[in-house]
Amino acid sequence: MTAPSQHHATATPTEQALDSTTVLSWKAPISFAVITALLAVLFLTTRHSGDATFRLSAGNDLIQIPEVTLNGPVTTWTCIALLTAITVAAAALVRAKRRVPLWVVVIFAVIGLIAFLTWAAAGARTPVIPLPGLLAGALSLSVPLIFGALCGVISERVGVINIAIEGQLLAGAFTSAVVASVIGQQWLGPIVGLFAAAISGVLVAFVLAAFSIKYFVDQVIVGVVLNVLVIGLTSFLFSQVLAPNAALLNSPPRLQRIPIPILSEIPLIGPMFFRQTLIVYAMYVIIAAVYIGLFHTRWGLRLRSVGEHPTAADTVGINVARTRFWNVSLAGAIAGFGGAFFTLGAVGAFNKEMTAGAGFIALAAVIFGQWDPIRATLAALLFGFASNLQNTLSVIGSPVPSEFMLMLPYVVTILAVAGFVGKVRGPAAAGKPYIKA
Amino acid sequence: MKLELRGITKKFGSLVANDHIDLTVEAGEIHCLLGENGAGKSTLMNVLYGLYRADEGEILLDDQLQHFEGPGDAMRAGIGMVHQHFMLIPVFTVAENVMLGHEQTRTAGLLDLAAARAKVREISDRFGFDVDPDALVDDLPVGVQQRVEIIKALSRDARVLVFDEPTAVLTPQETDELMAIMRQLKETGASIVFITHKLREVREVADRITVVRLGKVVGEAEPTATNAELASLMVGRAVELTVQKEEPDLGEEALQVEHLTVVDPVGQLVVNDVSFSVRRGEVLAVAGVQGNGQTELTEALVGLQSRVQGTVRLDGQDLTRNSVRRILDAGVGFVPEDRTEDGLVGEFSVAENLMLDRADGEPFVKAGNVQRGFLAEFAKEKVAEFDVRTPGIDTKAGRLSGGNQQKVVLARELSRDLNLLVAAQPTRGVDVGSIEFIHKRIIETRDAGVPVVVVSTELDEVTALADRIMVMYRGKVVGIVPGDTPREVLGLMMAGERPAASGDAPTPEGAAA
Numbered sequence: 001m002t003a004p005s006q007h008h009a010t011a012t013p014t015e016q017a018l019d020s021t022t023v024l025s026w027k028a029p030i031s032f033a034v035i036t037a038l039l040a041v042l043f044l045t046t047r048h049s050g051d052a053t054f055r056l057s058a059g060n061d062l063i064q065i066p067e068v069t070l071n072g073p074v075t076t077w078t079c080i081a082l083l084t085a086i087t088v089a090a091a092a093l094v095r096a097k098r099r100v101p102l103w104v105v106v107i108f109a110v111i112g113l114i115a116f117l118t119w120a121a122a123g124a125r126t127p128v129i130p131l132p133g134l135l136a137g138a139l140s141l142s143v144p145l146i147f148g149a150l151c152g153v154i155s156e157r158v159g160v161i162n163i164a165i166e167g168q169l170l171a172g173a174f175t176s177a178v179v180a181s182v183i184g185q186q187w188l189g190p191i192v193g194l195f196a197a198a199i200s201g202v203l204v205a206f207v208l209a210a211f212s213i214k215y216f217v218d219q220v221i222v223g224v225v226l227n228v229l230v231i232g233l234t235s236f237l238f239s240q241v242l243a244p245n246a247a248l249l250n251s252p253p254r255l256q257r258i259p260i261p262i263l264s265e266i267p268l269i270g271p272m273f274f275r276q277t278l279i280v281y282a283m284y285v286i287i288a289a290v291y292i293g294l295f296h297t298r299w300g301l302r303l304r305s306v307g308e309h310p311t312a313a314d315t316v317g318i319n320v321a322r323t324r325f326w327n328v329s330l331a332g333a334i335a336g337f338g339g340a341f342f343t344l345g346a347v348g349a350f351n352k353e354m355t356a357g358a359g360f361i362a363l364a365a366v367i368f369g370q371w372d373p374i375r376a377t378l379a380a381l382l383f384g385f386a387s388n389l390q391n392t393l394s395v396i397g398s399p400v401p402s403e404f405m406l407m408l409p410y411v412v413t414i415l416a417v418a419g420f421v422g423k424v425r426g427p428a429a430a431g432k433p434y435i436k437a
Numbered sequence: 438m439k440l441e442l443r444g445i446t447k448k449f450g451s452l453v454a455n456d457h458i459d460l461t462v463e464a465g466e467i468h469c470l471l472g473e474n475g476a477g478k479s480t481l482m483n484v485l486y487g488l489y490r491a492d493e494g495e496i497l498l499d500d501q502l503q504h505f506e507g508p509g510d511a512m513r514a515g516i517g518m519v520h521q522h523f524m525l526i527p528v529f530t531v532a533e534n535v536m537l538g539h540e541q542t543r544t545a546g547l548l549d550l551a552a553a554r555a556k557v558r559e560i561s562d563r564f565g566f567d568v569d570p571d572a573l574v575d576d577l578p579v580g581v582q583q584r585v586e587i588i589k590a591l592s593r594d595a596r597v598l599v600f601d602e603p604t605a606v607l608t609p610q611e612t613d614e615l616m617a618i619m620r621q622l623k624e625t626g627a628s629i630v631f632i633t634h635k636l637r638e639v640r641e642v643a644d645r646i647t648v649v650r651l652g653k654v655v656g657e658a659e660p661t662a663t664n665a666e667l668a669s670l671m672v673g674r675a676v677e678l679t680v681q682k683e684e685p686d687l688g689e690e691a692l693q694v695e696h697l698t699v700v701d702p703v704g705q706l707v708v709n710d711v712s713f714s715v716r717r718g719e720v721l722a723v724a725g726v727q728g729n730g731q732t733e734l735t736e737a738l739v740g741l742q743s744r745v746q747g748t749v750r751l752d753g754q755d756l757t758r759n760s761v762r763r764i765l766d767a768g769v770g771f772v773p774e775d776r777t778e779d780g781l782v783g784e785f786s787v788a789e790n791l792m793l794d795r796a797d798g799e800p801f802v803k804a805g806n807v808q809r810g811f812l813a814e815f816a817k818e819k820v821a822e823f824d825v826r827t828p829g830i831d832t833k834a835g836r837l838s839g840g841n842q843q844k845v846v847l848a849r850e851l852s853r854d855l856n857l858l859v860a861a862q863p864t865r866g867v868d869v870g871s872i873e874f875i876h877k878r879i880i881e882t883r884d885a886g887v888p889v890v891v892v893s894t895e896l897d898e899v900t901a902l903a904d905r906i907m908v909m910y911r912g913k914v915v916g917i918v919p920g921d922t923p924r925e926v927l928g929l930m931m932a933g934e935r936p937a938a939s940g941d942a943p944t945p946e947g948a949a950a
Contacts, residue, residue, distance in 0.1 A: 018705045018706060018707065018709075018911055018912055019705070019706045019709055019911075019912070020703075020704045020705040020706060021700055021704050021705075021706060023700065023702060023703065023704040023744070292547075296547050296548055297542070297546050297547060297548060298540040298542055298546065298548060299546075301529075301533060301536075301537060301540060301548060302537070302538075302540075304526070304528075304529075305526050305529070305537050308526045308527070308528055308529075309524070309525070309526045309527070311524060312523075312524035312525060312526055312537075313526075313537070313538075314488070314507075314508060315486070315488065315508045315518070315520065315524045316508065316509075316512070316524070316537050316538030316539075316589075317507060317508050317509025317510075317512055317513075317538045317539075318509075318537075318538055319507070425528075428527075428528075436488075
């Protein structure tokens, strides 16, 4: 070896980072202040003097936890004082050129929520908030959102924006209802229905994949059109075929709840997570599988490389079009499978446009969850919780106008995506067709 | 491994990018492929690498005929490529990038990152690279990213290595190191194809030289050939490599920049406390490796950056935090770094592009209507004056070659009464003929008494144009030196070493190169 070694001694003297300064963001303190002020005005103008009771166990639970009763005015104003303190602290942090950590935001949200719930319950006809019911219901409402979000995470990570989640959920709901009804029987029908739902999701995904990957049609436009197509098709078939033959085609046997021994007896979260149907248990497995798959397997590494820098993936021998096509299809299968929850898990029959925008909320969960399957799941849970809060409050006869409460999930969505997400980097090549010379 | 290309032809529509190209690279040889931008060098290598399918011709490795369906096949056959635009996933770690495409897995299909890390370390040690396998590629300086590209190719046991314009992003010192690495690879028996348009590098490292022009092989040359011989072979006629210019006729200080700082969205000071001034009739060249704040500096001068501190004054008028419109109205001409992205609207005609920044009033617009007749006359005049080779003024600007696009941008900016010209990378990706023309016009602008700021990463361009040179490194000014400062000194400054004259002694690190 005659290579002159002194050349290697010259380390690149460029390794140190640039000088930097903190870009001040007043977003957190300002939103804290606005929310605190709004709550204070609400509590001032509509005073509720009663008590609020939080029920922590359902009647048939093995372990009973006593109820917690909070005095309305005392609790709400204590909370307002705390919220004000957090706002001031956040402002001081920003002034000292430091970031407001996430846990402060979480504490703020929890205190704000307690204040709001106490206030709402104190003025209700039955001033009792059944927390187990609230949480279990929240999970139920989150299930299709989570499936939809996982679908979105996979397809965006591979570089295809999937607006058609709504259509895929709806197709899954429709197909599973019909297939399960035709087959009937306690177990066989719903299980075959689940698979049929997944296949219908794949079919919708095929259209998206073919147009956006093979023919380079704008992905957002294909997605929107697909949604309209699936809504139109299922609504037509529903009114023309399903409704007249409801007994034969639209009365699927519902999936039974399977309580898991011991785990389902954990106070509060046991019933929420472990007294569920097969779909929900499958969901836990799929969340874990997608997470591990994306970040720890060859499949995930290649998938992400295609969504970040398709040319680079191509130069190491990865077939970009094929990778995109099959993963978009896989994502479709997940969404279709989740769509079955509407008919087989929740309602028990198909209805026109029964997904009611869940696919779009799932899309918001993808972005709020920063394209990470676990965070997207948490975001979907948050949106599900907001929806069920609305249900619960209207059931206990809270004085909050129901029209206002109906807005809640969407307000939470907008606040979450616009307010707290800020600048997040999605997959660099998402939405961009890969055109080879 | 011996590489042989026979009669490779590749057409894009009616354009023949490669016309029956023959090339033989022996094992243990560094073979330079020399040619201008657009001569078809990269196309040829993409054919070799399986990214493009050749219309005609064959590829042989050790006299075995090859059929590449894609880059995967080429890699399996032992071809590795260090791309001009790095083929690295910025959000992946070094180890993940190196393993991508030929991943080893453990039980249950989980990625074997430990093996990938070991591979990166092993190759790094072999060549004396200092690369952390767990660093995110995005956080690495470009010089190190290039080493990751080399590691990536070597980890697949490449025996033919193609370096596509590898020195474009490197400091002179890093370039020297790269040449040493290439020689070291050659010692191990690899064949190396080195694509470049820089004559100096070719003569330093090449064993043989093949010159390509307009998609054809126009000749072979020995490494002993002179710059002028190589240049005329490359361009097809005698070229003037130096710019003819008189001593500057300096006027009063026109542009004064004081303590200019630009903060990017995540809080990094991409331009850090920069102060300088330019006099009327003077060219200040801003030198530095790509990505050391030059782009942001020029954007701050014309009002395109939002988080700016410090002051910019032109002829006494404070331009800081003014709108782009008002800055342009103050007589600032701007040739942006990326003409296709920021300089032109590709889908607009040449004529429309010539009036892009004049759409706010007379004479181009009267009562809200574009004066087509006036515009046509104006455009014809400018096309003739700036020698823009275009089928007509209604041709879409995106259809023109790089050099002609740049002439359109220059024509537009120089057609106003200027008090300052800011030109960023004015000749990047431009053919030699256009480079001569553009340089001439920049010097003419200077001689008309306009202060000129030229940003360039090419030292040849910097030394050709500059009356004074400001070197930037990591957002800061390393020093402002006279235009005739030797290249070696500039090279050290580009790596962050202060020149000895400015007081600080150079650190010992720089001495080795």
